[in-house]
Amino acid sequence: MTTVNLALGTMHFGTRLDERSSFDLLDRFVAAGGTMIDTANCYAFWSDPSGAGGQSERVIGRWLARRPGVRDRVYLSTKVGAEPIGAGEWPGNREGLSAPAIKAAVQDSLRRLGTDRIDLYWTHMEDRVAPLEDTVGALADLAGSGTVGRLGCSNHPTWRVERARQIARSNGWAGYTALQLRHSYLKPRPDTPVPGHDHRFGWATDEVVDYVHSDPELTLWAYTALLNGAYTRADRPLPEAYRHPATTRRMAALTEVAGELGVSPNQVVLAWLAGGDPAVTSIVGVSDATQLDEALAGVALVLTDEHRGRLDAAG
Template identity: 70%
Template sequence: MEQVNLALGAMGFGSQVDKRTAFDLLDRFIDGGGTLIDTANCYAFWSDPNGAGGHSEKVIGEWLAKRPGLRDRVRLSTKAGAQPVGGGQWPANREGLSASAIKTAAEDSLRRLRTDHVDLFWTHMEDRSVPLEETAQALALLVESGTVARLGASNHPLWRVERARHIAQANGWPGYTALQLRHSYLSPRPWAKVPDQGHRFGWVTDEILDYVVAHPDVALWAYTPLLNGSYTRDDRPLSEAYDHPGTSRRLAVLTEVAAELGVTRNQVVLAWLAGGVPPLTPIVGVSSTAQLEEALAGAALVLPGELRARLDAVA
């Protein structure tokens, strides 16, 4: 089975998606050539009456425990830094990125995932109350201990990522080699507020793309690539932030390309992301087998050069 450049987003597993459905989706994802499973220690605290996360990691851990030998076929990606701790309002009460918080978060994630290591460990959001040196060293210790294979930064401003990478390099420590940000074929107006945007620095920009091209050791993962269903579902309209001429022009070309290929607009978007320059790894959250099959086919789709050029040419 050929591997596909797609990460299965497990945010809703154990909360919006029940355990049995999650198990079925995970099984089908692996059978369909998927290997990357993305979660976080804080998923999904906003759905829990007590405001606690960890649901997604627990489900994945139970799934792995019931399938001996499967761990070597999957690459687990999880995050730390945004889990609520104690009282107060989020995000003020998040665990942050101190050395002790990172150590505790990693240990707790391993326990819930029922594994001795994770393949990619992300800092979920920046923490300016902690020196970058402290965070960088704590992350390096995870790699050096074998607990973590690689390090990534999600929703961080690029200048902070670059500074952290420089600190790691200067000290001979392993540093960030992946970025996780929001990206899709459509973009909102500059400075417009998107209702579910979540993080101020959570967007792929032209500077980010240029940075990844110039630094081949840095991978780029894209979340919310399908805009929560807005490309294909009438009941999920785009927010007002996307109301500009560029959206209309891009949707028109996207629709034409999808029709010519006999696929959905979602599948064209995933193919455009996964096969572009630089190539991105789309993260897709699903709640049904039909959605997963569509995503797997989209990530495996190779866009002809002429069609990709048409998509790229629309400002």
């Protein structure tokens, strides 16, 4: 069966989405050739009365336990660094990226997921209190022991990513080979707040895309690729930050290409990301089978050079 360049986002599994619905989506995803499942140890602390995360990992763990053999067919991706601990308000009370925090968090994630390894382990938010050498060393220890496979970072400034990779290289350690950032076809105005986005360095800027393009070791994963439904749903308008001339031109091109291909704008966006250079792995959170099928069809769509060129030139 052909695998697909799409990660199933499971942020709301076990909170907004009940276990049965979560299991159904996981089953449908794997049956369609999906392998990459993305979660985090902090999902979704803001939706749970306990104020703690771990619900998504627990649901995935129970799903795996009831489906013998499936673990070897999927690629588990989870994160460390943003789980709230103790008193205080988030993000001031997050666990951070000290060596002890990483080592404790990975064991908790393994237990909740019911597995002995994590295929891709992300540092979720940067931590400028913990020495970067300690963070990089702790991650390298996990990779060296086989507890985790690849290492990635989410919502980090590019200079910190490269500094961490230089530390790893100079010590002969495993280092970051993946970036996870917010990325889509439409872009907000620079330096303009976007409601619901808390990460200062959480955007895949042109510099980031060029950085990934220049290094064949790096891959880019994109979250919020479909802008929370704004491409297709009238009840999900774009935030004010996206209201500028380039958006008007890009939406016109997107609508034209989607109409010519007989597909949805969402599918064109996912095809544009998956078929780009560098190819981008979109993380798509869905709540029903229709949304999942649309996403799967989107990453399977191959844009012609003419269509891609028109999309690229529109703004």
